[in-house]
Amino acid sequence: MQAIQIKRPVLLTVVCIIGFIWVVVSLPGVFAPEVKKIGDWMPAIFGFIRASMFISMIGVWYMKRWGVRLFIIVFFIKESVFLLIDNTNYFSIALSIFFISSMLAYYKRMDPNL
Amino acid sequence: MIFLGLFRESILFAFHALVVNKLRTILSLLGITIGIFAIIMVFTVVDSLEQNLRKSVQSLGDDVVFIQKWPWAFSEDYPWWKYMNRPLPDYTELDEVLRGCDGAQSAAFVATSRITVKYQSSSIENVTIVMASHQYDKVKNFEIAEGRYFTDIESSAGRPVAVIGDVLAKALFPMQDPLGKTIKVNGAKVTVIGVFKKEGESILGGSPDTQVLVPVNYARSLVDIRDESLDPQIMVRAKPGVTNDDLISELTGLMRSVRKIKPAGEEDFALNQTSLISNQFDSLFGIIGIAGWIIGGFSILVGGFGIANIMFVSVKERTNIIGIQKSLGAKNYFILLQFMFESVFLSFIGGLIGLLIVFMITLFAGDSFGMEIVLSRSNVILGFTISILIGVVSGFVPAYTASQMDPVEAIRSN
Incomplete structure (x- = not known):
């Protein structure tokens, strides 16, 4: 049983590279003093969001549909949390929407399996 | 499953x-x-x-304004030379504050110094002595574990009484009740009437554990309370519902009139509050x-x-x-x-x-x-x-x- 190898489009490669950098750069933000001040469990919630984003990016890198689905779910969770704490970042929303549209454009070409 | x-x-x-x-x-x-x-x-x-x-x-008080010579906040263009010639807060100004400030719940004149305390053969050097007027217990947050605070008469008449810190009491009177004992403060006899509740060390200093509190009217006989090294100040606590900003605004007007500063003249006092440190x-x-x-x-x-x-x-x-x-x-x-x-x-x-x-x-x-x-x-x-x-x-x-x-x-x- 050979895993299906689907050639990844350049746009998704760029999206994934930006996404990986984004996750790595924002990862230390999980334990930033400002996050801890919002609430004791906030670092855990932020950590879960960052880890899920990272995993979804790996999914997209391997051209897996679950990666796109996970990214969309995480996007909504993340924005809901940011909305609750009144910390909405419009640049982050715009970047995420760009990512989602790029991923959806190639969704049909992606592998539906894990 | x-x-x-x-x-x-x-x-x-x-x-x-x-x-x-x-x-x-x-x-x-x-x-x-x-x-x-x-x-x-x-x-x-x-x-x-x-x-x-x-x-x-917080132990200094969130709702307390300190009338002092020097401000606590420092900026790059800190004009220290202007503050050098300012007059020190005076004990007589306390009466004006108590009489004229509607937003003040209580106010006290406070000065501090370092002294030597003795009891029989025991002697402790470099003890902080706090010389305060009667309402000090209303502007400063502290509790008395044993004994009592000064009465109004003791404060106004300047009786030789003192409230001492817990650490000091244990050091001077091991296995003894300190209340009623006479200690020597810079050679003068003072009766211990109370002991502060132990608070532990404070990072900013000024923990009551190692302090001696005496009425300012008595302290006049020991030291010159107008000496700048004693850092004389007037502590004013706001009434409930009065904000610090309102109190500062009222005190600014009051102090300007007390010191007869012209409308265009610069203030010669500083009104400090704990939020400046925070x-x-x-x-x-x-x-x-x-x-x-x-x-x-x-x-x-x-x-x-x-x-x-x-x-x-x-x-x-x-x-x-x-x-x-x-x-x-x-x-x-x-x-x-x-x-x-x-x-x-x-x-x-x-x-x-x-x-x-x-x-x-x-x-x-x-x-x-x-x-x-x-x-x-x-x-x-x-x-x-x-x-x-x-x-x-x-x-x-x-x-x-x-x-x-x-x-x-x-x-x-x-």
């Missing part, structure tokens, strides 16, 4: 792999342990320091927090790379086992979970050890650094969050690579 069975089995596989390779497990744990230790220790010390400082500032702490702790964040971040990064490296080695080593498992029907997610658990478990244990070390240090340190160091719940949650996060992030790629292997190719590999 099948999923739960597979879930349990993948945990057991992961655990077995960790137990079999003990040295490798310990070495990988070390990276995360050091990382978590570094970051949580920094945060614990910073949080404890911040908490202690804020407690000390604001400076905010920026200081912001910087310390970022420094700790960077130090800890790099330590965690190194630990994460260590875990990822070990997981890749682990996948490589067990490639043919993965092949056999897959050919016997193991699903991709089973292989994925197996390696993910191994990675998360590894970093979780590493984080746990790191947190335990921090906890042990806080236990042994106690309050030997002049403050209590406490590992807070938020830092424990943060420690576990980071370790699990590192386990997930650094273990996912090797685990996913393993789950995507072709069983035939995997069995063939050496």
Whole structure:
């Protein structure tokens, strides 16, 4: 049983590279003093969001549909949390929407399996 | 049920792999342990320091305004030469404040100095003496454990009475009741009528534990209360519902009229409040927090790379086992979970050890650094969050690579 190898489009490669950098750069933000001040469990919630984003990016890198689905779910969770704490970042929303549209454009070409 | 069975089995596989390779497990744990230790220790010390400082500032009173010669806030163009010639707050100005300030609930004139206290053959040097007017107990937050505070007559008549700190009482009167005993303050006899409740050391200094409080009218016979080195000041507490800004505004007008300053003239007094200190702490702790964040971040990064490296080695080593498992029907997610658990478990244990070390240090340190160091719940949650996060992030790629292997190719590999 050979895993299906689907050639990844350049746009998704760029999206994934930006996404990986984004996750790595924002990862230390999980334990930033400002996050801890919002609430004791906030670092855990932020950590879960960052880890899920990272995993979804790996999914997209391997051209897996679950990666796109996970990214969309995480996007909504993340924005809901940011909305609750009144910390909405419009640049982050715009970047995420760009990512989602790029991923959806190639969704049909992606592998539906894990 | 099948999923739960597979879930349990993948945990057991992961655990077995960790137990079999003990040295490798310990070495990988070390990276995360050091990382978590570094970051949580920094945060614990910073949080404890911040908490202690804020407690000390709060003990001065959030709703108290201090009329002084020098301001507490410093800026780049601090015109110190202008403040040099300012007059000191005077005891007579206290009456004007008490009479004319509607927003003030209470006010007290306070001056401090260093003296030698003696009782029989015991002598303690460099004790802080606080010389205060009667309403001092209403503007300063403190409790009296034994005895009482001065009466109005004792304060106004300047009777030789004192309330002393707990540490001082224990040092001067071991195994004795200090109340009613006569101590010598700079050679003058003073009767102890009360003992402050023990508060512990204050980072900003000024803990009542080692202080002697005497009525200012009595202190006039001991020292010159107009001496600048005594830092004379008038403490004014706001009435409930009156904000500090309102009180400052009212006091500004009042002090200007008391000192007969012309409308265009510059004020020759400073109105200080504790928020000035708190604001400076905010920026200081912001910087310390970022420094700790960077130090800890790099330590965690190194630990994460260590875990990822070990997981890749682990996948490589067990490639043919993965092949056999897959050919016997193991699903991709089973292989994925197996390696993910191994990675998360590894970093979780590493984080746990790191947190335990921090906890042990806080236990042994106690309050030997002049403050209590406490590992807070938020830092424990943060420690576990980071370790699990590192386990997930650094273990996912090797685990996913393993789950995507072709069983035939995997069995063939050496």
